[in-house]
Amino acid sequence: MNRRYRKTIIAGNWKMNKTISETRAFAEEIKPLIGRPKWCEVVLCVPFVNIPSAVRLFKDCRISIGAENCHYESHGAYTGEVTAEMLKEAGVKYVIIGHSERRQYYNETDITVNKKVHAALEAGLYPIVCVGESLEQRELGVTMELITYQVKAALSGVPADKMRHVVIAYEPIWAIGTGRTATAQQAGEVCEGIRAVIRKLYGARVARAVTIQYGGSMNADNAEELLAQPDVDGGLIGGASLKPASFVQIINAANQE
Ligand code: 13P
Numbered sequence: 530m531n532r533r534y535r536k537t538i539i540a541g542n543w544k545m546n547k548t549i550s551e552t553r554a555f556a557e558e559i560k561p562l563i564g565r566p567k568w569c570e571v572v573l574c575v576p577f578v579n580i581p582s583a584v585r586l587f588k589d590c591r592i593s594i595g596a597e598n599c600h601y602e603s604h605g606a607y608t609g610e611v612t613a614e615m616l617k618e619a620g621v622k623y624v625i626i627g628h629s630e631r632r633q634y635y636n637e638t639d640i641t642v643n644k645k646v647h648a649a650l651e652a653g654l655y656p657i658v659c660v661g662e663s664l665e666q667r668e669l670g671v672t673m674e675l676i677t678y679q680v681k682a683a684l685s686g687v688p689a690d691k692m693r694h695v696v697i698a699y700e701p702i703w704a705i706g707t708g709r710t711a712t713a714q715q716a717g718e719v720c721e722g723i724r725a726v727i728r729k730l731y732g733a734r735v736a737r738a739v740t741i742q743y744g745g746s747m748n749a750d751n752a753e754e755l756l757a758q759p760d761v762d763g764g765l766i767g768g769a770s771l772k773p774a775s776f777v778q779i780i781n782a783a784n785q786e
Contacts, residue, residue, distance in 0.1 A: 530756050530763070530783070532568060534737040537756070538696060538763040539783050540572035540595060540657060541770025542625060542744070543579075552579045556586040559773035563590055569763065569783040572623050573770070574657075577611055584620035595623030595657065598631060601644035603651075613645075613652035623655045625765070627683060629702045639682035646683055650691050657696045657742070657765065658683045660723070664703035673722050680726045689731045696740045697723055698765040704745025706767060710755070716743040717758030724760050749778035756783055 530537050547555065552575065563571070574595035575583045583594045600610040616624060626649060627642035642658065649656040660679040662672045680697065687695065699719050704711050711719075720741045728736035743755050744765030755761050763783060769775040 530761065531737075531759050535740050535762055537569040537783050538572060538740050538742060539569050539776075539780050540574060540623065540698075540742065540763065540765050541776055542574045542597065542628070542765055542767050543576065543770065544597065544630070544767060545576060546771055547575070547579065549579055549582050552583055553586060555771075555773060556583075556590075559592075559777060560590050562773055562777045563592075563780065565591060566780055566784045568786070569780065571780055574623065574625050580616070580619050580621060593622040594620060595625060596621050597625050597628070599624050599626070599645060599649060599654075601641060601648045603648070613648045613654050617652045617654055621654060623657055623696070624649050625698075626656045626658050627679075628659045629661055629700060629705060633702075639679060642679075642683045643685050646687060646695070650687065650694055655694045655696060657698050659698045659700050659744070659765070661700040661702050661705075661745070667701065667703065672719065676719060676723060677726050680723055681730070684727075684730065689735050692727070692731055692735045693738060696742060697727075698742040698744050699723060700744035700765060706746070708746050710746040710748075710751050711743070713751075713754045713758055713761075716755050716761055720758065720760035720762075747779065749775045749782075752779040752782040753785075 572593045572595045574597050596616045599613045626645045631637040646656045662675050740762040742763040742765045743761045747764040747766050748769040
C-alpha cells in the first residue's frame, strides 16, 4: 500500500452467493464489528438482485456497493443483461469487469472488457478491471507479457482524466478459490509491473494514483503480508468476504495506522 498517493480498497466479490435474507444477516453481523475504517474504502460486490437491499443495508456503515458485471450497450434487446446506467441509478459505485470466471464461462474477451470499461466510466461507475494469468502461462514465463496485453486492451481509448476512476485487480487464475495464494513477492512484482504499464501509457502522475488490488485466496492470515507490498493497494476477496469475521480481519489489516 502507499496511502500517500492512492486509495486502499478492500472489496468483497460474493460471486453467486447469498440471498437477500442472507445479505441482511451478514449486514447485521458485520455492523458491530466493522467500526469506521479510516484508511481504506470497503466495497461489497453482490449479485444483481441483492443490490437495492445491499445499498440500503450498508449505507450507514460506509460500505460501498459494487456489481459483478454489466453489459456494454446502453439499452436494447439483450435478454437477461443489465446496463451500467441501471446499476448507477440503483446506487452502485463499483463494477467488476473481466473477472476470470466470466472470461472462462461467459465468453468475456479483452474486446468486451474494453467496451464494458467505457460503458462503466460513461455511466459514472468505477470499474474494477480483473487481469491474471493461468498456471500454464505462469510456468511458461509469459505472465507479464499477458498481463501487459490485458491491461493495454482493457484501457484502450480511456483518457487520462478518467483513470482516477479505474481500479485494476491482479487475480492469478491459479490462486482463485484454490487456497493457493501468490506469494507476497509474486503479487508485488506483478502489481508493480501493472503500474509500469500504466506509467508508460499515462505518465508517472496517473500511474502512482491508480489503485491496484490483489485477488486470489486472500484471507485473514495472509492479508497483512500481501498489503505490505508497496504496489498492492488492497484486495478483491472471494471466499473470505462471505463471513463477516474474516472480512473484517482483512479490513483491519488494511486499516492499520
Ligand atoms: P477467492 O478469494 O475465493 O480465491 O476468490 C478471489 C476472487 O476471484 C475475487 O474476485
